[in-house]
Structure formats: C-alpha cells, structure tokens
Amino acid sequence: MSSPSPVSSAVGPVRVGQLWQDMAPDMVDRERMLRVVAVGATHADCVIERDKQGTAGRKTRPLALKRFATSAFTLIEDVVDDADQVIYARFLAAMTGVQGGNPSPVQYATAALRVHKELAAEAGNGQG
Template sequence: MSDSSSPAGSTGTAAVRVRQLWQDMAPDMVARERMLRVAEIGDTHADCVVEHDTQGTAGRTARIALRRFAGSAFRLVEEAVDDTDQIAHAQFLKAMAEVQGANPLPAAYAAAALKVHKDLLREANGGPS
C-alpha cells in the first residue's frame, strides 16, 4: 500500500487521498454519524480509521473498496490535513479509543486528551517522551 493518491482515479473512482475524511452514507451509518479517515491506499482498496461513530467504534479500521467512494456510498467531508496535525490527531484518537467502559464519562475522555496534550508539549519542548 502507498500513501499517495489513488491511481484508480482515472478508472471512475473518486480522487481518494490519504488523510481525507469521508462520511459513510449507508442509512444505518448516517444515523451513527460514522466518519472514516483514509490511512493508506492500495490498488483497489483504502484502509481507513473510524474517526467518529456514535456506537463507539472510533479508532478501529475499515477496508473500503475505492470504487465505493465514487458513488453515493461516501461523501467527502474534509480534504487531507497537514502531516503534523494528522500525527497529533491520530494520538488523540488512539487515546479516545482506549477509554474503557460501555458508557465512559466525559471526564475519562478529557483525562486521556490531557495526557496526550502534555506528552505533545513535552516532545515539542525537547523533553523526554
């Protein structure tokens, strides 16, 4: 897999690029507000990370056929973001996905985000990671 634009763009698939955010438009997924961030692109499929899902699957991965992005199955929500922002975002997403329990409290998410924030500040200031 590569992290460049899809070579299949000329064969009728949407211009799928790494770091784009797509909304899953399947009726049951629209209700769940499921959003997928493209992580890697291969010849026929994109590996995506579930960035948002009201049923708690954020942080999990999904393998989506590139041809599905060309139709009405997905809607582009956000173009690719800067690499530095994406790395930080991935760290925050991972921390959120690690919050345990069927109904985690907002304070648990806040504590996880604060830990990532402090770690990023320490790294930026040249401290031990």
C-alpha cells in the same frame, strides 16, 4: 500505499488524510466518519474517527476505492498537498476575509478570483 489513487470521484482521487462520511442507511444516523490512512491500487484502509455507537479508533476492513466515487460516501474533509499549502492558505485567508453576517457565494468567488489573479501575475513575473 500512500500515493494518490487512480480511481477518482467527483472530488478527485482518494488520498491519505481525507475524512469521509459513511452514507449507508444504517450509518448516517450514527454519523460514522472514516479517515483514510492508506491507499493501495484497489482499496483504502480507514480508521473510524467518529461513530455515535462507540467504534471510533477501530480500523475498518479495506474499502474498495470505486465505492468512494458513489453515493456510499461523502467527502467531508480533503487534504492539501504540502506544495499547495501556501497557495491554499492565501485562498483561505481571502475567503475568511469576506465580511458580513451572511456572505454570498458571489462574494466568496470574487475573493478567490482576486487571489487567482494575484497568483497569475506573480507567476508571470517569475515570482511563483
């Protein structure tokens, strides 16, 4: 039950390790966060990672994957595949290298574009 789900939201498939905020009206104030621990064909198993009412650590009932593609949940933290970890680290280093007290989105995009061009050049030289 750990393969990516064929059901996807705007951010992609539901995957093990993701952290989602429950956006149900009665859960928003509780700041209830759910960590995906298993993904099946139609449902995901989650553990409550944070809840102001003290239910952290408990398992939820299986949640329909299609609900993650709605406004019922907001993706808070995605996972990075092992194969992408090195590339992710390079992008993250470029983003954190942006200087200034209030960096603009353009500065972040420029940093990411620089890494993208480096990776493309490396792939063209047989290095990637």
